[in-house]
Amino acid sequence: MNPATGTVYTETVIYSAPEAFVNDVPYQTAIVSLDGGGWVTGRVLGERVSIDDRVEQVETRDGVPYFRKIA
């Protein structure tokens, strides 16, 4: 199956985290508008993304999708 791809609808970089994620800061989250339909909130790995950037889902951890920018 091809990886899920989509477009960044909005994003933020988080510096102040809940207890469970304090070791991850700073990290980026984004709402991605999936090409297959629907929106999902996930994490961004690697290069920071901006609104309208194209991304692909590279993995899923604990039910959370992780995206990476498509070069």
Place this chain on the structure above:
Amino acid sequence: MRPVAVVGIGKTPFGAFAGRDLRSLAVEAGEKCLENGHARPSQVEVFFLGNFAGPSFMGQNHLAPYISTALGIQGVPASRVEAACASSGSAFFHAWAEVAAGVYDLALVVGVEKMTSQPTPRVTEILASAGDCAGEIKAGSTFASLFAMIARRHMHQYGTRKEHLSAVAVKNHANGALNPDAHMRKPITLEQALAGKPIADPLNLYDCSLVSDGAAAVLLAPGERAAEFSEKPVRVLGIAQASDYLALDQKEDITTFPAVRRAAEKAYGMAGVGPQDIQLAELHDCFTIAEVIATEDLGFVPRGEGGPFAFEGHTSRGGRIPVNTSGGLKSKGHPVGATGVAQICDLVLQMRCEAGERQVPRHSLGLAQNLGGSGATCVVTILGTV
């Protein structure tokens, strides 16, 4: 439905009070309110408590009778309402409904939160539980980050700029500096507001409301009995509560809150007024972007124009529609479960001409907007002395 009036108000100062527990704060506000409304505890026929996370912050549950009995209110229905940051706005709505319906005459509503007993990462986690824990929160979202994503999108769609958001913080700090009960009585400059420590881009520390302890209370009575309790009763002309999805990623457009628009439409309709008639407002500025969007969703300005509207001073005390003359959640403080009722208290102070240095000249028609989570609950209340 019969007319309902606010006949008593009471508040604790908002702040970080190491020596105070939840119950003592709630009791102080409740006692002040009963005194203000010239009522005895035995006259209260129904009690509502607005509280978001007492069980998480304090380990205490079954909170409504825990508070009501400490106030000397015996035997009557005592219920806790939880709707995230709109908990006490919702408690107020339900108390109003029972008085308006004629089920009870005298209703006491107390809102309270005790937040500063926990370290910030734990507070952040408790607050995040008002989001969708199976989705956005699991991905690491905080409430600041949800509103940061809203701000990013608002900037993208409408050209809203960071200094528009910071202007909201500067205004609310200037107002809060004049409020003796405010948590942070410190004016700030636009340069300071722009240079705050980053929390979730594009929001920094000065875009975020405070973590506070505090309580607020109001006493409601039928309009026909208002004069028994108050020389300056304030009428509830319109009120509505509306709901929506918890998760941002289930909405169609995150730059507007359908629950705010729906509640506003119903409240305006009930009051027989429109946004152009409102003379002052207490709006839910949990984050600066939230106040900007509230001015749009309530119809004070067209969509997308809330940023420049604030930046140009139209929402300051001398502006077209003064917003958050109390200092708002940003400067007055945001003890989550107390906020909705505190907004009502602050409007009533203005409408009774008791707001001291921050008193505004036009104060006969006011609006309060209390938002829960990232917009899943909204309560809009329109008060009037006309």
